[in-house]
Amino acid sequence: MAEVLDTAQHGNKAHTDGGWDLVPVQTRSDRFKSVDVQDFQTVTGREAVWKFAPIDQLDTLLNGELDGSRYGYEAAEVEGISLAWVPRAEATLGQAGTPEERGSAAAWTAVQDVLTVTVTGEDEKTLRLDRNAFGPAARAAHTIIEAKAHSRGLVILENTGDAQLSENVEIVVHDEAQLTVVTVQEWSDSAKHLASHFATVGRNASLKHIVVSLGGKVVRVNPSIHLNTDGGGTEALGAYFADAGQHLEQQVYIDHDAAHTRSRVTYKGALQGEGARTVWIGDVLIRQSGTGTDSYEQNRNLVLSDGTRADSIPNLEIETGDIAGAGHASATGRFDDEQLFYLMSRGISEEDARKLVVRGFLLEVVNQIGNAEIEQRLQEAIDASLAESVR
Numbered sequence: 001m002a003e004v005l006d007t008a009q010h011g012n013k014a015h016t017d018g019g020w021d022l023v024p025v026q027t028r029s030d031r032f033k034s035v036d037v038q039d040f041q042t043v044t045g046r047e048a049v050w051k052f053a054p055i056d057q058l059d060t061l062l063n064g065e066l067d068g069s070r071y072g073y074e075a076a077e078v079e080g081i082s083l084a085w086v087p088r089a090e091a092t093l094g095q096a097g098t099p100e101e102r103g104s105a106a107a108w109t110a111v112q113d114v115l116t117v118t119v120t121g122e123d124e125k126t127l128r129l130d131r132n133a134f135g136p137a138a139r140a141a142h143t144i145i146e147a148k149a150h151s152r153g154l155v156i157l158e159n160t161g162d163a164q165l166s167e168n169v170e171i172v173v174h175d176e177a178q179l180t181v182v183t184v185q186e187w188s189d190s191a192k193h194l195a196s197h198f199a200t201v202g203r204n205a206s207l208k209h210i211v212v213s214l215g216g217k218v219v220r221v222n223p224s225i226h227l228n229t230d231g232g233g234t235e236a237l238g239a240y241f242a243d244a245g246q247h248l249e250q251q252v253y254i255d256h257d258a259a260h261t262r263s264r265v266t267y268k269g270a271l272q273g274e275g276a277r278t279v280w281i282g283d284v285l286i287r288q289s290g291t292g293t294d295s296y297e298q299n300r301n302l303v304l305s306d307g308t309r310a311d312s313i314p315n316l317e318i319e320t321g322d323i324a325g326a327g328h329a330s331a332t333g334r335f336d337d338e339q340l341f342y343l344m345s346r347g348i349s350e351e352d353a354r355k356l357v358v359r360g361f362l363l364e365v366v367n368q369i370g371n372a373e374i375e376q377r378l379q380e381a382i383d384a385s386l387a388e389s390v391r
Contacts, residue, residue, distance in 0.1 A: 028283045033098040037109040040102035052279040061166045066140035068111035072133035080121035096170040097198025104196040107166040110140035117145045119153035126154040134163035141167035147179040157183040163191045171199035180208040187216035197223040201232035211238040224253040227261035236265045239365035244273025251281040256290035265297035274307035282314045294324040301332040
C-alpha cells in the first residue's frame with residue numbers, strides 16, 4: 001500500500017485523487033498511483049480526472065462492494081491464442097501500469113481471478129471474446145493480454161447485455177510483436193462501465209488500440225499506452241455515438257519514454273438527442289528520453305441535434321527539443337454544408353445525405369478493426385442509430 005501522508009487540509013489527504021501536496025501536479029506522469037482503493041479519497045467530482053463524469057450515477061462502482069470472481073464468456077478456440085483463469089495470487093499484475101484514480105483501484109482491489117490471454121506465433125489470428133453475462137450486479141474484472149515476441153494477433157472484447165462493471169485491462173506487447181486490441185461497447189441502455197486499459201510496447205513492436213462505444217448509460221474507457229522501449233509504436237483509435245441521455249467518455253494517455261517511438265491518436269464521435277454527452281481528453285507526454293518521437297493526436301465530433309454537449313481537450317507536453325514531430329487538433333461542429341450540397345445535387349435526399357456523411361465519418365475508424373464480420377455488425381448498429389433521429 002502506498003504511504004499516506006498526514007498533511008491533511010480541510011479533511012483531504014495530500015494525495016487525493018489526482019494528487020497534490022504543496023503544489024498542483026505539473027505533468028501527466030506525476031499523478032499519484034496505487035493499487036489500493038483505500039489510498040484514494042471519495043470522489044467528489046472536483047478532481048481533474050472526474051470533473052466531467054456523472055459521479056452520482058457511479059457510486060456503486062466507486063464506493064460499493066464489487067464481485068471480483070470469474071464471469072462467463074464465449075470464445076472459440078484459436079490456435080496460437082490461449083485463455084486461462086488465474087487466481088489473483090498467482091497472476092503477474094502491474095506489468096503495464098498502475099491505477100491513477102479510485103474507480104480503477106476499486107476494481108484492482110476487489111478482483112479475485114484474472115483472465116489471461118496469451119498470443120504466440122507469427123501468423124495472423126483473431127480471438128473474439130464475447131462478454132454478455134455480467135448481469136445487473138456490480139462487478140470487478142481484470143484481464144491481461146500478452147503478445148509474445150514476434151507474435152501477431154487481433155483480440156476483440158465484445159461487451160453486450162446488462163452490466164455494472166469496473167475493470168482493468170493490461171496489455172503487454174513484447175519485442176517485434178504486432179497486436180491489435182479492440183473493445184466494443186454495445187451495452188444495454190442501463191449499463192455502466194468503467195475501464196482502464198494499461199499498455200506497454202516493446203522494442204520495434206506495435207499496438208493498435210481501438211475503442212468503439214455505441215451503447216450503455218455511462219461508458220468510460222481510458223487507455224494509457226507506455227512507449228518505453230526504442231522503436232515502439234502505437235495507433236490509438238476510437239469511434240463513439242452518443243444518443244439521448246448517454247455519457248460516453250475516453251481519456252487517452254500516450255507516454256513517449258524512449259527514443260524513436262511513434263504514436264497516432266484519432267478519435268471521432270457523433271452526438272444526437274437531448275442530454276447526449278461525450279468527453280475526450282488526450283494527453284501526450286514526450287519525455288527527455290523520448291528523442292526522435294513522432295506523435296500526433298486529433299479528436300473530431302459531429303453534432304447532429306440540439307441539446308448535446310461534446311468536451312474535447314487535447315494536451316501535449318514536450319520535455320525535449322530533439323523530436324521528429326508532434327501536434328494535436330480538435331474540432332466540434334455540425335454537418336459540412338458543402339458535403340450535403342454535393343450529395344443532394346446528385347439526387348440523394350437530405351435525410352439520406354446526412355446519414356451517409358455520419359456513416360462515413362465514423363466508419364473511418366471502424367473499418368480499421370481488421371475483422372469483416374465485426375465491422376459489418378458495427379456498421380449496421382450505426383445505421384440503426386442514424387435511422388432513429390437524423391433529420
